[in-house]
Amino acid sequence: MGCxxxxxxxxNHFCDVVLWVDRNYKKFPEDLHVANxxxxxxxxxxxIVLAVQSAALAxxxxxxxxxxxxxxxxILWVSTSTRSFL
Structure with a gap:
């Protein structure tokens, strides 16, 4: 979902992204610049925007x-089903 x-x-340039992180950052291509x-x-x-689908994971x-x-x-998270904030 992060991608x-x-x-x-x-x-659409909603915001300036200063850092993209993921626990599995090593699985991403280097040109995406995903960090630890x-x-x-x-x-x-x-x-910080949590780009995950699962409310439990968020x-x-x-x-x-x-x-x-x-x-x-x-910390922000938007549900893809309800568009509600955590």
């Missing part, structure tokens, strides 16, 4: 980010 978000943003989630600590950002990622010091108000 879909990135392509939509490339076409540990890189979040070294990056300035306004929000909640799990959100909790992990909060444990790692990301303020809850900076």
């Amino acid at each position: 879909t978000y990135m392509e939509q943003n490339r076409q 989630p540990d890189a979040i600590d070294q990056q300035e950002y306004d929000h 909640e799990q990622i959100k909790e992990e980010l909060i444990r790692n010091g990301v303020p809850e108000y900076k």
Whole structure:
């Protein structure tokens, strides 16, 4: 789903993407510049968008980010079925 978000943003420029991370970052082609989630600590950002379909997975990622010091108000997730925010 992250690739879909990135392509939509490339076409419509909703925001400036300063970092794209994924636990499985090594599986992505290098030209996509997907980083290890540990890189979040070294990056300035306004929000983190969780580009996952599953509400349960989004909640799990959100909790992990909060444990790692990301303020809850900076974490966004939009359900693809209801378009509601987490």
